[in-house]
Every structure is written in structure tokens, then in C-alpha cells.
Amino acid sequence: VCTQQELLPCKSLPETLLFQLLGLSIATLSTVTHYGLHFTLISNISLDSNAYRVIHHTAFYFGICLSMTLILAALLSSAATVQESQCLTAMGFFCFALAFCGLIPAACWRYTHSTEVEDSMMDVYDFVYEEVRRNTSSFRRHELTAIHEAFLCCGKHSPFGDTNNVENKTCPPGQVHDEGQDCLREIQDFLKKHMDFVFSLLGVTIGFTVYGMILTSFLWFSIHFSSNLYRKGKYILR
DSSP states (O other): OOOSTTHHHHHHHHHHHHHHHHHHHHHHHHHHHHHSHHHHHHHHHSOTTSSHHHHHHHHHHHHHHHHHHHHHHHHHHHHHHHHTOHHHHHHHHHHHHHHHHHHHHHHHHHHHSTTHHHHHHHHHHHHHHHHHHTTOOHHHHHHHHHHHHHHTOOOOOOTTOOOHHHHHHHSOTTOOOOGGGOHHHHHHHHHHHHHHHHHHHHHHHHHHHHHHHHHHHHHHHHHHHHHHHHTTTOOOOO
């Protein structure tokens, strides 16, 4: 049970846990995206000229930094509420503002480069597939087999029409090549589901970051005016 003096810290506890949980969710998703089989496989195969590897690492470090910023903001806000510190409250607001300034460019990049990640992944598959089709590298054949096993797909539709030999050597045993197993389509569908989830979380994070800035602003003014009220009516005789 909260007393009147403890009412504000008790109210801030659910918000603090919520922001910490949001930060942990972002960190978990960033780690899964970075170290997941599908993403690491494409990243390791991609050439330096392909943009996917840069996007892959940038997304991971951005997610980790964002999660740490949100967790730090939640801890600072909680400590500021308990200690009624204006300095800690201002630091918490700064962390929320910093996270917001990072989230907005990320959301804008999503809409201005909506197909860049998808295109770069499919370019990697196209490159490996064509290398195997021309029989220029046995190492590429192992890479193509790994992609087929990871995405549970088999080959692609090629305008050259000579794909059966490639698929027989690289597709998992017993897997039949048909329209539903086209690898380019499977990669596209897989990435679309993942990116929809990522940017849904991004939208939720933007909303709660704005809420965090409003909350810390309200907390700062509450502490400021409360400290002024405590000094009212107190006089010093000279």
C-alpha cells in the first residue's frame, strides 16, 4: 500500500518495467536477427559490393544501442522519481529524446528504402545460383545447398531453362521443385514477415518513447514546483 508521499514512485513502477521490457525485446530481436541462421548465411556469402552485409551489422548495433538507451532511460526515471531529483529526471528525458532522434530516421529509412534489404538478399542468391549454373565454383555449390536447406526451397525460375541440373545437385533430397518452392519467393516472403514484425515493434517503440518524454517532463515540473512549495512560509531572521 502506498502512502501519499510514496504515491508517485508507486505509479512510476509499471512504466519503468514496461520500458525495460521494451528495451529487452528490442535487444532480443536484434540478437536473433544478427545471429539467426538465415541472416548470417546470406551475410557470410554476400560480396563486399552488396549492401546487405552493411545493413546486417548496422541494424544489430542500432538495435543494441536503442535497447540500452531505453533501459537506461527507464532506470534514470525510476531513480529520479524515488529521489525526487531534477537532474536525474533531465537525464532520463535526454535518453528518451536520444532514442526518439534515432527512431525517426530509422522509420524514414524504412519507407524510402522499403525493398533494399529484400533486393540485396535476393541478389546474393542470384549470384550464387548463377555461379553454380556456370560450374565455375564447387564452393558456391555448398553455399547454394545451405541456402536451400535454410529456407526450405529449391532453385528458381530461370529464363535460360537449364536449371534442373543445378537443382538436382543442391536441393534437399526428396524435395520437388514447383512454383511454391521458388527460392526468390521464399526469401521474399520470409523477409517480409520478419520486417513487418520489426517495424511494428519500431512503431510501438516510437509511441512509448514519446510517452516517456511527456512523463519525464511532467515529473520534472512536479519536482520543481513541489520543491518551491516546501520553501514557502519559511523565513530567516536577520
